[in-house]
Amino acid sequence: MPKLTIDGKPVEVAAGTSVIKAAQTLNIPIAHYCWHEGLSVAGACRMCMVEIEKNPKLQIACNTPVAEGMVVHTNNDKVKDAVKWALDFHLINHPLDCPICDQAGECKLQDYYMNYGLYSPEMNQRKVKKSKAMSLGDRVVLDQERCILCSRCVRFTTEVSKTHELGIFNRGDRCELSTFEGRPLNNNYSLNTVDICPVGALTSKDFRFKQRVWFLKDFETLCNGCSTGCNVTVSYNQNGVFRVRPRVNQEVNGFWMCDEGRDIYKHTNKEFRLDQVIERNDQVGGAAVKGKPVALAIQEIGKSLSATVKKGGLESIALVVTAQYTVEEYEALFELFKNTVKSPHVYYWKNNEEDFDSFDGLLNRGDKNPNTKGLSDTMTKFGFKGTWEDFEKQATSKSFQYVVVAGPEDQSAYPDLEKKLEILNKAGEVIWLSSCKNEKFKNFKWQIPMKSFLEKEGTFVNFKGIKQNIKAGMSIIPTSLSLQEFSKGVFESMGGMA
Amino acid sequence: MSVVKRPEGKANWYLPGILTGMMITIKHMIFNLTHRKQMITIQYPEERYPYSDRFKGNHILTVKKDGSLRCTACMLCATYCPAECISITAAEHDDPSVEKYPISYEIDILRCVFCGLCEEACPVDAIRMGPEHQTAAIAGENFIYDINKLAYRSGLKGGVQSKVDDEERHSRGL
Numbered sequence: 115m116p117k118l119t120i121d122g123k124p125v126e127v128a129a130g131t132s133v134i135k136a137a138q139t140l141n142i143p144i145a146h147y148c149w150h151e152g153l154s155v156a157g158a159c160r161m162c163m164v165e166i167e168k169n170p171k172l173q174i175a176c177n178t179p180v181a182e183g184m185v186v187h188t189n190n191d192k193v194k195d196a197v198k199w200a201l202d203f204h205l206i207n208h209p210l211d212c213p214i215c216d217q218a219g220e221c222k223l224q225d226y227y228m229n230y231g232l233y234s235p236e237m238n239q240r241k242v243k244k245s246k247a248m249s250l251g252d253r254v255v256l257d258q259e260r261c262i263l264c265s266r267c268v269r270f271t272t273e274v275s276k277t278h279e280l281g282i283f284n285r286g287d288r289c290e291l292s293t294f295e296g297r298p299l300n301n302n303y304s305l306n307t308v309d310i311c312p313v314g315a316l317t318s319k320d321f322r323f324k325q326r327v328w329f330l331k332d333f334e335t336l337c338n339g340c341s342t343g344c345n346v347t348v349s350y351n352q353n354g355v356f357r358v359r360p361r362v363n364q365e366v367n368g369f370w371m372c373d374e375g376r377d378i379y380k381h382t383n384k385e386f387r388l389d390q391v392i393e394r395n396d397q398v399g400g401a402a403v404k405g406k407p408v409a410l411a412i413q414e415i416g417k418s419l420s421a422t423v424k425k426g427g428l429e430s431i432a433l434v435v436t437a438q439y440t441v442e443e444y445e446a447l448f449e450l451f452k453n454t455v456k457s458p459h460v461y462y463w464k465n466n467e468e469d470f471d472s473f474d475g476l477l478n479r480g481d482k483n484p485n486t487k488g489l490s491d492t493m494t495k496f497g498f499k500g501t502w503e504d505f506e507k508q509a510t511s512k513s514f515q516y517v518v519v520a521g522p523e524d525q526s527a528y529p530d531l532e533k534k535l536e537i538l539n540k541a542g543e544v545i546w547l548s549s550c551k552n553e554k555f556k557n558f559k560w561q562i563p564m565k566s567f568l569e570k571e572g573t574f575v576n577f578k579g580i581k582q583n584i585k586a587g588m589s590i591i592p593t594s595l596s597l598q599e600f601s602k603g604v605f606e607s608m609g610g611m612a
Numbered sequence: 613m614s615v616v617k618r619p620e621g622k623a624n625w626y627l628p629g630i631l632t633g634m635m636i637t638i639k640h641m642i643f644n645l646t647h648r649k650q651m652i653t654i655q656y657p658e659e660r661y662p663y664s665d666r667f668k669g670n671h672i673l674t675v676k677k678d679g680s681l682r683c684t685a686c687m688l689c690a691t692y693c694p695a696e697c698i699s700i701t702a703a704e705h706d707d708p709s710v711e712k713y714p715i716s717y718e719i720d721i722l723r724c725v726f727c728g729l730c731e732e733a734c735p736v737d738a739i740r741m742g743p744e745h746q747t748a749a750i751a752g753e754n755f756i757y758d759i760n761k762l763a764y765r766s767g768l769k770g771g772v773q774s775k776v777d778d779e780e781r782h783s784r785g786l
Contacts, residue, residue, distance in 0.1 A: 213686030213735050214712040240785025247708040323702040323712050326687045 118184035127180055134162055134175035137188060144188055145197050145226050147204075147312045148264035149176035151362075152369035153273060159204070159264050161226070163196040164188045172196050197230040205235070207242045207287060209259040217314030219327040223262070242287045250292075251279075251299035253319050253373055254308060258290045261315035267291070267307035274370060275476070277301040291315065302478060306370045309359055320376065321357045333587030334361055336574055338438065338484035338523070338567045339375040342477050343576035346371060348379060348568060350588055355379035355568065366580060372478040381524050381550055382566040382590060388551040389591045392561040402556060408563070408593050412600065415545060415560060416607025422515045423455060423608075430515035432459035432541070434505060437483035438523045440572025440584065443597030444492040447520065450601040452496055454608055459508065461500035462493060463519075465528045479577060482527035484567070488575035506537060514542035516559075520597060521548035523566055547600060549591075563594040570596045662743070668728045669745035671719055673763035674738055675771035681763055682774035683738040685714040689730035697723035698730060709778070717762065721747050722755045736776045 117126045120137050127136045132155070134144050147159035155177045162175040167185040172193065175186075187193060205223065212218040244258035268280045268291070279299045282291055293299055299307070308316045330349040337344040337358065344367035349357045358379050360371035380386070391411040393403045422430055433451050435444065451457055464470065465482060472480030483489075493499070508514075517538055522528045535554055538544050544558040549566045571586045595603075644651045654661055663669065674682045685702035697720040705713045730739050744767060749755055763771055 211711075213688065214684050218686075243782070245708075247711055323685070323704055326691070328691065329687075 116180050116182040116184070118180050118182070118186060120186045121188055129180070131180050132176055133164060133166075133173075133178045133180055133184075133186055136180050137164075137175065137186070142188055144175050145201075145230060146176060147222060147262060148266060150266050150269075150310055150369075153266060153269045153310075156265050156269065159262065160200045161197055161204075163193055163200065165190060165193055194230055197226070198233060201226055201231050202233060202236070204262050205231075206237050206239075207259065208262075209241065209246075209257075211260070215257075215260065215314035216317045216322055216327075217260075217311075221314060222312040244290055248292075249298075249319075250316075251304055253304050254299050255317050255319055255322060256291065257315050257317070258292070260313050261291045262313055263289055263291065264312060266310045266312070267316060270303075270307050270310060271299070271301070274306070275301045275303040277303075280307070302372045302374060302474065303370060303476065305373050305376055306360070318357070318376075325351065325353075325356050330356060333585060335568065335584045335587060336484065336582050337371060337375040337378055338574070338584075339372075339378045339482065339527075340479045341481040341483060341486050341577040342367060342479050343484055343574055343580070343582055344371040344375055344477060345582070346375070348587060350568075354383040354590070355588075366576065366578075366582070367477055370477065372474075372476070374478060378524065379568075381526070382568050384590060386550055387566070387591050387594075388548060388561055388563040390563060390593065392555075394557065394559050400557075408595060409603065411560065411562065412595075412603035413607040415562075416604040419455060419516060419604065420608040430542075431455050431457045432461065432505065432508070432514045432517045433457065433520075434461045434463050434502075434517060434538070435489065435520045436463045436465070436522045436528075437481075437486040437489040438567075439489075439520055439597055440485060440570065440574060441488040441492055441581075442572045443520075443570075444489055446598040446601040448492060448496040448498065450605055454605055458498070459500065459505075459514070460493065460496075460498040461502060461505035462489060463502050463505075463534070465522070465530075481577065482524070484574045484576070487577060487579060488573065488581075491575065502534075505541070509537060509541035513540075516545060517542045518545045519547065520564075521546055523549045523564070525550055525552060547595075547597070549594065562600065563591055564600075565594045565596045566590065569594065572596075663745060665743055667743045667745065668726050668731075668741040669743055670721070670741070670747060671724075671730070671757070671762055672740045672742045672768060672772050673717065673759065674740060674774035675763055676774060677777070679771060681713060681717075681738070681759065682736055682776070683714050683717060684710075684736055685712050685717075686735065688733040688735065689739055692729045692733040694727060694729065695723045695725045697721070709782075714759070717759050719757045719762065720755065721757055737774045738776075740772070742772075 115126050116129055117124060118136065120140055120142055123140050125136055125140055127139060134146065134149060137144050144162045144164065146162040148156045149162060157174050157177045160174065163172040164175045165187040166173050208223065218224065246257050246259060248256045248258065250256045263282060265282060268282060271277050271280045279293050279297050280291060281294060282289060284290055305318055308318045329351050331351060332347050332349050334347050337346045345361040345363040347359050347361050348355055358376050360367060360369060362369055390404050391406045391408055393406060393411065394400055395403045419431060448460065451460055469480040519538060525531055532554060539557050545560045546555055546558040547562050547564050549564040555561055567584055568587055569589055571584065573581050573583055575581050676682050685700050687700055690698040690700055699718050700714050701716040702712050703715040705711055728741055731741050
């Protein structure tokens with residue numbers, strides 16, 4: 115392992131490591147546009163210049179492997195001057211439309227100008243004009259004038275998604291990024307190109323002009339879109355959640371995430387949420403009664419459950435669970451059913467069974483639940499084995515008094531929802547726990563608002579069995595409950611029956 | 613220690629003080645009667661005192677040559693605003709040379725402290741503070757100024773034109 119010194123700090127890294135990576139281990143920042151840890155080295159931007167002693171000229175840190183006894187300077191006047199000039203050339207044809215550019219605030223051109231530039235432009239020539247606001251596909255918009263031709267996105271489509279849609283055409287200052295004729299950028303990983311674009315050339319159609327990035331706050335959590343469990347950063351402010359971006363975790367998702375997972379925030383925003391208790395009141399002809407306090411509703415549910423249990427119908431209460439909740443929530447709910455309700459009727463509702471085991475070869479899995487493994491593990495732990503088929507059989511042979519359903523958070527992942535709701539409706543009085551509202555639930559006895567995955571803490575177990583935690587980053591519907599809170603409330607109002 | 617010396621003689625007598633005061637009043641009255649144009653008293657609200665163009669009063673959103681809003685919805689004014697009284701909703705324009713424009717621009721004038729930071733932050737001369745200073749209204753919603761009020765109110769005669777013109781900048785190769 116070669117030892118080298120960067121800015122006076124000694125470091126020992128594996129042979130073949132580049133200088134920029136060695137500097138990263140020491141937390142020494144080196145300016146760069148084209149280098150990305152998850153992609154091959156291009157050496158196109160010339161921003162990562164460093165001085166290596168006994169070397170007559172400055173070298174690029176991204177493509178220079180470390181050597182024994184190397185002495186590197188990253189911050190002296192010579193380096194700063196080189197970076198300044200590289201930046202100056204990058205900005206020659208830059209349109210400077212920061213006011214209308216979505217990248218403003220997290221743009222590397224702005225950052226490095228403040229760190230290394232701060233010059234007055236010395237170019238006297240007219241700027242080269244190119245196309246603006248070109249649609250590259252369903253999700254990505256390209257502004258050719260802002261592009262600095264770092265080729266990160268081109269390398270992404272060649273090396274990671276292997277779909278080869280993007281290319282750099284023409285030469286010199288007429289060089290431009292574009293798609294090939296008749297082949298739009300429509301792969302399921304296209305928004306990663308927006309993330310890795312260091313400037314505002316590629317922007318997301320979904321996020322475009324919604325918010326300025328400095329109005330947003332970030333918190334780290336997991337994607338609940340499928341059983342891969344990609345690590346993500348969620349950006350939000352008081353108006354709701356606005357975007358989801360991948361976070362590095364080499365064990366799970368590397369640097370990327372799929373476009374489908376970017377939409378997971380949509381069903382968590384206020385307008386799609388069940389924000390109050392809805393009760394079907396049979397005394398007024400089945401009309402919906404809204405706005406009952408959650409605590410009161412839970413009390414009533416607990417009382418009616420305990421009345422059913424006392425009547426001797428130990429087995430007339432069923433529980434149906436989807437794999438969209440955390441391990442801790444399942445434990446609380448199963449504890450309630452095993453020890454208090456004492457019903458063996460616990461069933462696992464599996465969705466989209468046809469493509470449940472499909473996998474696109476990169477990240478996206480057919481199992482659209484974040485915690486399938488966590489659920490099956492917890493069910494085994496409590497000795498529950500029921501599946502949806504068992505539930506249907508049971509429901510046809512005899513009818514349950516109450517069916518408690520921990521319903522799906524993301525209903526779009528349940529294509530046969532309507533059919534299953536009918537079966538549930540026939541099976542008994544449904545106590546529906548869900549974070550989303552839907553007109554189709556109006557026949558249910560109770561609808562209790564649940565927390566979305568952004569509002570609660572807990573553990574998701576991904577398909578590999580890796581346990582990862584989600585964090586309560588924000589509060590969207592303050593009255594909503596987690597399954598733990600629901601179970602606790604029901605347990606208490608059932609009088610803590612043993 | 614400083615000692616205030618009171619005008620003893622005059623203060624002890626009632627009449628000299630009254631007469632001195634009357635002299636000043638009468639002097640002004642005669643001056644006003646003979647120089648009516650320089651008279652400071654005006655018949656508000658029929659007559660109004662014109663404020664300087666540099667007065668930081670009610671906001672004006674400037675317009676382009678074709679009469680559309682100059683604002684690009686960059687939100688710098690909303691970011692800078694210490695009173696947080698500006699709320700903008702941006703949208704995508706059909707014309708790719710415009711790209712971004714505000715579909716709503718609202719100023720809560722009761723919150724505004726008239727500091728002028730919005731006009732300083734604006735990169736395209738889209739918002740200015742004008743000489744209008746009367747903000748009285750009857751209903752609460754009238755204090756939230758929208759695009760119609762800010763850019764096209766009757767006093768502005770079809771809108772104030774911005775000094776920054778994109779077409780001109782582009783033709784100069786900027």
